[in-house]
Amino acid sequence: MLLQIGHSQQVTNGFSMPESITSNGERFFVSSQGQDFMTKDGDGFISEISSDGKILNHKFLPSKGILNAPKGMTIVNNILFVADLDRVVGYNIKNRKTVFELVIDEAKLLNDICESENGFIAVTETVSGNIYKINIDKKSFEIIGNIPTANGVAYNQKTKQLLVCSNGENYGDGSVYLKTENSEFKELPNISNGFFDGIEWVDNEHIIISDWITFPVNGYGKLWVYDLKNQQSEFNITEESIADIYYDNTTSKIYMPQMFHNKVLISDWEQLSKNQNEINNLYNYGVIDAFIGGLYRGTLPIKDLKLKGDFGLGAPNMLNGELTMLNGRAYQTKATGETIELENNHLTSFASVTFFKADTTFVQNSSADKSAVLNTIEKMLPSKNKMYAIKISGNFDHIKTRAFPPVENEPFPKLANILDQQQFFDYENADGTLIGFFLPSYLNGINAGGFHFHYLSNDKKQGGHILEFNGKDLKIEIANLKTFEMETPNDNDFQNFEFIKTENESLRKVEQGKH
Ligand SMILES: [Zn+2]
Structure with a gap:
């Protein structure tokens, strides 16, 4: 037949x-x-x-x-x-x-x-x-x-x-x-x-x-x-x-x-x-307002996340650092500074991933810091109301990242209340990749509007949520994300969570790493 x-x-x-x-x-x-x-x-x-x-x-x-x-x-x-x-x-x-x-x-x-x-x-x-x-x-x-x-x-x-x-x-x-x-x-x-x-x-x-x-x-x-x-x-x-x-x-x-x-x-x-709907689709697991409101318990196995993308970022189980996915592998950068590869059965509470296929690639020739690079990228984007996955790779003169320690006792604190527990890391002369997204402001609350990057060194030993970086000859790849797919946890914590409008200010603080 x-x-x-x-x-x-x-x-x-x-x-x-x-x-x-x-x-x-x-x-x-x-x-x-x-x-x-x-x-x-x-x-x-x-x-x-x-x-x-x-x-x-x-x-x-x-x-x-x-x-x-x-x-x-x-x-x-x-x-x-x-x-x-x-x-x-x-x-x-x-x-x-x-x-x-x-x-x-x-x-x-x-x-x-x-x-x-x-x-x-x-x-x-x-x-x-x-x-x-x-x-x-x-x-x-x-x-x-x-x-x-x-x-x-x-x-x-x-x-x-x-x-x-x-x-x-x-x-x-x-x-x-x-x-x-x-x-x-x-x-x-x-x-x-x-x-x-x-x-x-x-x-x-x-x-x-x-x-x-x-x-x-x-x-x-x-x-x-x-x-x-x-x-x-x-x-x-x-x-x-x-x-x-x-x-x-x-x-x-x-x-x-x-x-x-x-x-x-x-x-x-x-x-x-001809029919590649899975590529450059943003898969969004969880809701960031719930996550920063204290829902750190992981509910989605990494092996399931891998079916939705090979590139992205998120949060490990029980907060415990930062999650980064590159080339189909998931990594955890802990508050101790250690970065390890995550097992397939590890659970995430919040993640954004895509099968990354670049539409635009260019090199930032001059030496530039984070705001200069992001300004350049922003000018390249067809519209601020669309979604993009962005990969920045090369040698960085300096990178500053952070990671949260794990939460232990319930009820878990809101993320904005434990900013003083973040650990910061400074890397000089670092070879690696920034993995991230630019999302439109209307997705704020579900995810983080604007730019959001995590870092992974080429040797996979360093990483974290990006706060600062600068470098020269950085290769910048932008994928225009066509579609948005959202899944939310099935556990009681999520189903009973009370969403309140005022989390936006908290989200801003958390993303910038500021008290
Ligand atoms: Zn992050």
Whole structure:
């Protein structure tokens, strides 16, 4: 059955936990893991589909023997190699005969597979993180690297570069790594962390990567394009649980197995770009007047916040410092000055996040302080009645931040009454990023109107709510936020909170850090 949905893509149903798609440019194969993706239950199979997604042969393989939970596949000289838990099996696609089998005893979850140098294939093992290089003729293997939770793998014959992406040990803090011929794997910069699965070369300078964002909580995922030359990344939102993708470089089509929905989606980058409602949407959790009125108890898990954005700021559980989100990771800067990454189950009481995609980028060349930089930005904004996310990065001569200590005893004090407990931090010659927003004054009370920034150093060890800064050659990126989405806590504290009009003055004091 074929139909068009959501992000204008073609859909084929009827698979069983499909994990990967591959092709030799003519024939297309989909691996189905069956009921379980880790168990030797013999219910895995491989289907053949047409380039436009019609099922040609539902159970093309195995014609003899079994597959348990087949994942990554690659075709080398008409042999379809499949990673199946602890073994790699090869089938001649012309006669469906098994022509290769290699068991790697120590392996539990062989995941993705690709052709590497002539006569070799590379395979990842997700449990150990081992990356194996297999000699096809000799049926021997060696370990050529180890990346914890390694998943997708792709090799470029021309540039002799091997890519590996990972899930992340906390199911969403994975990265993308590149290995050139005689060097070690190096993490690629300027891409958010994610739960990365499939990876493909588009051309010698671009790669495409599927990202579940988190696991097991979903809703949707991301598809990334990474530019190796300029070290820049860009994403589109996709459906959730997109596993090991295939990129067809003659048609530019992207084949995406949707693992938890037993579907294969076929689309291209342009089609996907058309309906991106999640990007540059401001997700506002909680109401700032309630927060500064004493509702510091967290109610939204960080893992849920990550589904609403990869960039933003807010408050940790029980006040306890400042929350900052950058590149899909959430950080807490405490009143002790310490900055740590927040666990997915940490709760926030108030947060504003977005999937950040800049519309305007410029560099502030002259040396400037906070008010000069913000003046410049304000002049760039099309209207003060619209919402913007703003990222300022570079080397700062000086930054002054603050963080609140945690609250302990109920009833919690109003924030304006504990300003004397703020801790201030001064950083000189600081490399980092300011993460923030400009919001229209009519949002005052729900959020803070005007500018609001938090800071995070490049080494992720310093941060806090911004009070002052100055610097030179700062890169300023502005995203025009199109939509506003608000969610409020379901706990009794919020539902019984009494909103009073006079909090605006308190909010002003809190934002400026003044008594
Ligand atoms: Zn703040």
